[in-house]
Amino acid sequence: MKNARSGDAFAQQKIGEIYLFGEPGTPKNISNALLWLEKYSITTGFIRDISNLIVSNLALDDVLSKEQAKFAWKCIVHSASAGQTLARWLFTQVIFHLNTSGQSSYAAFNSLITTDWSEVGSLDDMFGLALRYLEELADLDSFEDQIKAQKLLAQCLDDGRLGKKDPERSKKIMLHLAKQNNEVGLASLLSLASSSVGKELLPALEIHLPTLLGSKKHLAEHTLIYWAAWQHLQNIEALEIAAELGFSPAQLTLGLRLAKLEEKNSSLENTSEVSETGGNARLKQAVYWLKLAAKKGDRDAWFALGLINRMPQYSGYSAEDSDACFDKAADLGHPQAQYRKGSSLWRKRAQIDEAIEGLQASYWVWQASQQGITEAQELLSKIMLSCPNASLNRWNLLANAVIKTLGESSHRFTGDMLLTCHRVIVANQLNLSKAELLLADIPSIQHEHGAVIDIREHSPRSTPKLIQIETLEQRKALMMASKSFANAFSNSVVDEGNLRQRRYRLEKLMQSLDIAEDGGSEDDTDE
Incomplete structure (x- = not known):
């Protein structure tokens, strides 16, 4: 220890290794190991064997100080660039779990911030490098965690967090993994089942279903797999399990089947x-x-x-x-x-x-x-009247003339006369009688499913009408009329007067537009 403190590189290395591996009377201590091995690297220059040694014995859940984390990261980057498989796997996992602010979710590196990572290289370059490493590891048959690498690659390609998004390739990888008869395969099958299940998943379903059906305890997280087994394999046992797990489509299907x-x-x-x-x-x-x-x-x-x-x-x-x-x-x-x-x-x-x-x-x-x-x-x-073709209705000529005049000069008609104009337009769209044109409560005509015309308050002998609203023009006419009536009544107290007064304004409107009333005189209503 004395020699190590005095700068003896060999002693620093030995003390670092003792803390790294542990010895009788000296427990493992990754923090102390990094401290002395970093001193050794400063004394002798960075040596690849030291970085490989640290990478091989570093756990991502080890709690490290900021300086120790920076040194550990330099070791990972050095060994990864030199081609060490484990270092590349650690590199990929650390970069994958960085959040948007540059912090890692791993305890070993959560003390580092964006500027600390940039001491080794830019984060964008690291993302690209991590994706390249990950693709290599996913294809490396000799890598013991190849399946985990493939799963991580599929996730990266699905959400694009490493800078490249390819959902189709991600799905192909997941389909390959789903055929593995292990936990990763089951998790991959569940992930695919949660989005959509097609015929391409049938081989994986057939692999995992016997194990799931034979389980003593059926888990809610596997519900979608049971449901998929019913949909694609018509497995009644799987349907019953999905229903028991509370999946309402399965409960519905089982109920219909039983009935x-x-x-x-x-x-x-x-x-x-x-x-x-x-x-x-x-x-x-x-x-x-x-x-x-x-x-x-x-x-x-x-x-x-x-x-x-x-x-x-x-x-x-x-x-x-x-x-x-x-x-x-x-x-x-x-x-x-x-x-x-x-x-x-x-x-x-x-x-x-x-x-x-x-x-x-x-x-x-x-x-x-x-x-x-x-x-x-x-x-x-x-039940309801239908009048979708306004051009065939009684008030068509007058309504067209009113619409043309309002379009040319929106201020020509004001007050009560403007409301009469809207009554004409609505009456033409709904094919109303003269009495209904004059007496209908325009703001209350439109309902969600149609128009309701009821003038019995003024004309007890009249019969209410239910009229279908089938065209955009009908809805537009009712909307514009309701808006005009609402504005008129909110700005001032408007009284359209009795039937004679309303009839007078209608006749005046027709005279001003040089339109003769079609159909002669009509006994419109009781007064």
Whole structure:
């Protein structure tokens, strides 16, 4: 020790090795080893054997001071550049785990910052070098951690953290790894299963599935693998395990299978087909699994429960429960459930107390028609009027003249007359009568699924109308009219007056635009 402190290089080396390997009475101490070996390197010049010695005995979870970490890193860089395999592996791992601020997640190097790394070389160069080393190690059959290197390379190519992004190559590497019958292979299979599983994964599934099925404890992290085994290998045991692990698509599928409801037809109203491979229906078990999926918001599960509750052979038969399940499925957006609900409301419209007959039914039928249910579109045409072609409507000439005038001079019409202009435009798009043009409450016409025209407040003998909004021009006309009415009523107190006053403004508008009213006189409304 005395000789080492006095600068004897040989003594410094020996003390460093004693701390590095440990001896009786002197435990291993990587910090002291680095201290003396660094002194030795300063005394004699940097020697490759010393750097290789340090690399071979350095653990990334060793806690080092900043100076010791800088020296250890220089050793890794020196040995890596000289071709030592382990040094290149350590180099790659350290660079891979650097965060955006240049700090390492490894204890040995987390004291270093960006400027410390740059003493050896720029970080950009190190990223490129790490990728090159990693690719070499991944192809090196003699490297004992080759599989780990391949997995790390796939991750780097997937997220591009080492400066190169190649998802396709990353997937190919993962597919290769997934066929390894070990933990890395299983982890690779799980990673691929979490994104998408295609036929290319079938060999890996077949390799790992027997081990997973034979396990005494099934882990939730393997759920997607079990689900993939059902989807691609039709393994019923895997399906049951996925359902038991709480995977709602598996719970839904198992419930439909037990109830003999083919999953592919679960969204159809007439779902009653029985799977040829299903066996006897165990409806109570089916209900158990479907309820679990339904509680997680699965609309198909709610719909299937609605069907089962109407099966005569089900001991829990209940039309009321069935309707409740269909309603829940409709609320969650199930198209056939929406059609069922809408058609039921339409059949019972005479018994329902609603301000406008068929309004609720039209909403649900419209929702179903938007999702491509042909029957819904047919029923909607019976509930709601359709007028998509404005050029065929009564007010077309006047509306076109108003639109042209407003386009040429937006300030020509103001106040009440401007509101009358918008009434004309809306009336033409929705093919309204004269009374409806004059009396409709424009801001409240538009609903999500269509237009509601109700002037019974002014004309008790009139009949409300439900009109489909089918074109962009119709929505634009209603939007602009609502905006104008909102501005008018927010800026000042606007009173459009009674029917005579409104009719007078309409006639004045037609005279100013030199447009004659089509259709002669009309008994518009009661006053």
